Amino acid sequence: MTGKQSKLGYLPMMVMINMGVITSMTAQAQNSVQVAEDEPVEVISVRGIKGSLIRSMDIKRESGNVVDAITAEDIGKFPDQNVAESLQRITGVAIDREGGEGQLVSVRGLGPEFNSVLVNGRTMASISGGRAFSFDTLASELISGAEVHKTSYASHQEGSIGALVNVTTLRPFDIDGFKASGSIKGVYDDMTGSTKPQLSGLISNTFADDTLGVLLSFSHNERKSRYDSAQTFGYLTRDITLDDGSAEAGVLMPRNYDQISQTETRDRTGGTLVLQYRASDNLVLTADALYSKYDxxxxxxxxxxxxxxxxxxxxxxxxxxxxxxLSMGRGSNTDYLNRLSQRPTETKAFGFNAKWQVNDSLELTGDIFRSEAESNGGGRTTDTVASYQNNYTFDNSAGAELPSIQFDKNLSTDGVKAGWGSRFGSDIADEITEAKLQGEWAADMGVLAKVKFGTTYYDRTLSSRYAESAWQVSVLYGDNPTPVLLPSSMFSKFDGGFLSGATGNPPQEWLTFNSEDFFNYLLSDAAIAQLDDPAAGRQLIEEFGGYTAHPSNSAYEINESGLSFYTDFFFEGELGEMFWSLNAGLRYVQTDNASRGQQLFLLDLLPLNNGQNEVQPKRSEDYLPIEVEHEYNNLLPSLNASLEIRDDLIARFSYSQSITRPELGEMSPVTNYSGGKVDALNASGGNPKLKPFESDNLDLTLEWYYSEGSYAAVAMFRKDIDNYVDWGITDETVTVPSGTYQYKVGRPVNLNSARIDGYELAVQHLFSNLPAPFDGLGVIANMTFVDSESSSDDPANPLPLVGLGDSQNLILFYEQGPFQFRVAYNNRNEFMQSKENGYGGAPIYVDDYAQVDISGSYDINDDLTVFFEGINITNELTRKRGLYENHILNVIETGPRYALGVRATF
Known part of the structure; x- marks a missing residue:
């Protein structure tokens, strides 16, 4: 037995919680060394914040690679209302929010598309329309823990050059006998003044001498929220001539200014069912299902x-x-818009797992999994515009967060006319099937401790179909030369304290209406009679079914399948009195893509007899199918080494090569060819031939575990990335019957290379040595610093990679007897969200964002706890800007949320 193995008896890596859950490091970290059956194991009765932190720290300490973890404080009690909100407490993890709720995670500055998210080691289908997993579809009450693997084993599923995030749910064999828990809370949203219920529960039991286990969990969350947003679409360079005759060239002017107040309802119901059967002492079978409905x-x-x-x-x-x-006149308008949207989504997952201990040395595990997600938003969003001619002044000269608008006329329904009207939206479906076979052989051959080997097959299909009203009907009223007036009865006054948390003096009142009333009126005889040609208008409405959304023929479907094989070798030994471990692995991956769609094909280019050397495209009358296949393979080595310099000091070195496959939505096979001058022909489309991002990764870490539950760590990392996907213009030759032409084609291409350098600092300290009652205090502090350079950089104006930015966390907590309290501060420094905003061409920057959350609880007895939570209690605003500080692109207020509830366990 090695020196390391002899220490496992005292390590708190097997922790029995009062509720009966046994968290085993050998179960949670795949590379842990097994504990001999006759070796004494210290049992520590601990739960709550400290118990969660100790378990999380032990996962980090005992893992052979660089990993950080969070674990549930109790059954059904995750540290935050949302899994992504908890993950952001981990060093190097930052999140993107939607409506004030964590949705997507970035790790070490790499965005959501670069990180793989697994649930129980499996890839979940997503309604994001790409590879990024939307955490808001998964209730935190169903989660027992999550691990963020920053360096790779060969056994890790490929696809992430950032990190692999594995979210775990409970199994009945993890729980000793019968256990039931539940919670109910009311969540108050400060922006709406509404309180909505959230409830969750879990029941688990084992039967027949613990050979049969059943676990059922559920959660139901309702939320009514509001967020206010002031936005522009960017700043354009334009020439202007004023009323006094003066002219200015090359002026940077805002494209628009909108004030948006969005009220939103979210309804999420989810649950899990797990069945386990111990067929023999050596064979455990597990079947599980997960369901989430999120509207x-x-x-x-x-x-x-x-x-x-x-x-x-x-x-x-x-x-x-x-x-x-600026002052606006000469026929300028004030617009009132109303948008209604529905996004019903469903996520389903089914899995079967068999774990067979063949003999004392060999264990085999087979796993098959099916996951489906769909978002039925096709044609479920409205866009309706009412307007009137108006003179106004826009003033952003005071340097406030928000500009002001002064109207000549406001809140009058006289002369308000109908404009654009449309229904639109996309149906998204994602289906994944995975099958895995893994073996683990305890070699015990000198320094070779064990070998892992296995194979994985997966098949994934993402489809997207867009639907929209016919444009002929959408512009029917807005383009009518004579204004079509809307009835006064359609309008009401918005008066809701718009963006009260920001500085400035924006308008607080304007007219509003309902899209459905808008559509109903414009389809009525009274509206049609106002058209200059009522008969033609009625014919268009009848031909296209009014504002019915029609599916687009340019839908696409991407099918991707992959087959991989891997081997991991684990070595360990002693160098003097220092224990060392080494993992060396190799993974081979083959990926096959088939991109399917349909489009109007370019049949020819016909000359225009206008003396301008121009051609116009002749296209097929019908949409025709198109399919492009693509195949690539990768060989991915990995190396993880650790050295226990002392019992409490561990140094780690890791090297790996990894890939991230391109976004599925970028791989559409459809290309649209335009006409125009022969020497300036343009086209745009997707790129089904995209290759994966490839990265060489290097990590160095030093971890000091100086007392129970306390540690300090420093890490340095580098990622050299090739095949970075960016929007590029390529020269392509098109041959048609009339001749051969050169096109400039805009599409995603593997254009650049990039390098990311960074380091992390982390401290977790329990003040256990202080006299009571101060021995219940604790602190967690971490920070990540990242920098980058890219082959696409302009030497005079180098830009960071999209999503790359520093982040910091500070968490103070107190736990003593029945009391718990925690305050968490998270800051994400400014980062670039996009290289271009689509209008002015300048980048979009997201300013520093610092959020403060609090939580606390009191244990009435061993079974009953009351608790409270506060999210974003300082009402932090999200701010986005363009090239200069005063180029305001977006200011968003989501407001604080508070919860009060009770939790029970039996």
Whole structure:
């Protein structure tokens, strides 16, 4: 027995919680060394914050690779309301929020698409439309823990150059006999003043001498929320001529200014069912199912102004030639918009696992899994516009977070006319089938401790179909030369304290209406009679079914399958009195893609007899199917080494090669070819031939475990990334009957390389040595610093990689007897969200965001706990900007949320 094995008896890596859950490091970290059956195991009765932190720290300490973890404090008690919110407490993890709720995770500056998220080691289907997993579909009450693997084993499923996140749920054999728990709480949303219920429960039991186990869990969450947003679509370079005759060239002017108040209801119901059967002492069979139904409905009431440089009558510029104040006339409009949206989603997952201890040395595990997710948003979002001619002044000269708008006329329904109207949205479906076979051989041959080997097959199909109203009907009223007036009875007044948490003086009142009333009126005889040609208008409405959303023929489907084989060798021994371990592995992956769609094919280019050397495309009359296949393979080595310099000091070194497959939505086979001048023909489309991102990864860490539950760690890492996907313009030759033509084609391409350098600092300390009652105090502090360079950088203006930014966490907690309290501060420094905003071409930056959350609880007895939670209690705003600080792109307020509830375990 090695020196390391002799220490396992005292390590708190087997912890029995009062509720009966036994968390075993040998179960949670795949590379842990087995504990001999006759070796004494210290049992520690601990739960709550400290118990969770001790278990999480032990996972980190005993793992052979670089990993951080969070574990449930009790059954059904995860540290935060949302799994992503808890993950952001981990060093190097940052999150993106939607409606104030954590949705996507970034690790070490790499965005959600670069990180694989598994549930119980399996890939979950997602309704994100890509590879990123949306955490808001999974209730935290169903989760027992999560691990963030920052370096790789060969046994780790490929697909992440950032990190692999594995979320775990409970199994009945993890729980000793009968256990039931449940919680109910009311969640108060400060922006809406509403309180909604959230409840969850779990019941588990084992039968027939613990050979049969059943676990059932469920959760139901309701939320009514609101967020306010002030936005522009970017800043354009334009020339303006004012009423006084003066002219200014090269002015940076905002494209528009919108004020959006969105009220939203979220209804999430989920659950798990797990059946386990111990067929013999050596064979355990597990069948499980997971279900989540998540419906999001919202309403947007919008005050909108579109700035046309030809309508500017007066202006004021700052030193960088940004237009900070303008007056609009010459036919300018004030627009009132209403948008309604429904996004019903379902996620289903079914799995079967068999674990067979063949003999004392060999264990085989087989796993098959099916996951489906669908979001039925096709045609379920409205976009409706009412407007009136108006003169107004936009003023952003005061340096406040929000500009002001002054109207000549406001809150009058006289002269309000119908504009654009449409229904639109996409249906997204994602289906994944996985099959795995893994073996683990306890070699015990000198320094060779064990060998892992296995194979994985998966098949994934993502489909997306967009639906929208016919454009002929959408523009019917807005393009009518004579304004079609809307009835006063359709409108009401919005008056809701818009963006009260921001500085500035934005309008607080405007007119609002309901999209369905808008559609109903425009389909009525009274509205049609106002058209210049009522008969033609009625014919269009009948031909296209009014505002019915019609599925687009340009839908696409991406099928991807992969087959991989891997071997991991685990070595261990002693160097003097220092224990060392080494893992060396190799993974081979073959990936096959088939991108399917349909499009109008380019049949020919016909010359236009206009003397301009122009051609116009001749396309097929019908949409025809198109399919492109693509195959690639990768050989991915990995190396993880650790050295116990002392019993409490561990140094680690890791090297690996990893891949991230391109976004599925970028692999559409459809290309749209335009006409125009022969020497300036353009086209755009997807790219089914994209290759994966490839990264060489290097990590160095030093971890000091100086007392129980306390440690300090420092890490340095580097990632050299090739095949970085970016939007690129390529020269492509197109041959048609009339001749051969050169096109400039815009599509995603493997264009660049990039390098990320960073380091992490982390401290976790329990003040156990202080005199009571201060011995219940604890602190967690960590920070991540990242930098990058890319082959696409302009030497005069180098840009960071998208999503790359520093982050910090500070958590103070107190736990003594029945009391628990925690305050958590999370800060994400400024990062670039996009290289281009689509209008002015400048990047989009997200400013520093610091959020403070609190939670506390009191144990009435061993079975009953009351608790409270506060999310974003300082009402932090999200701010996005363009090239300069005063190029405001978005200011968002989601407000605080508070919860009060009771939890019981039996």
């Amino acid at each position: 999001v409905d919202y309403r947007q009431d919008i005050l909108a102004h579109w700035f046309d440089n030809s309508q500017i009558t007066d202006a004021e510029l700052d030193s960088n030639r940004t237009l900070v104040k």
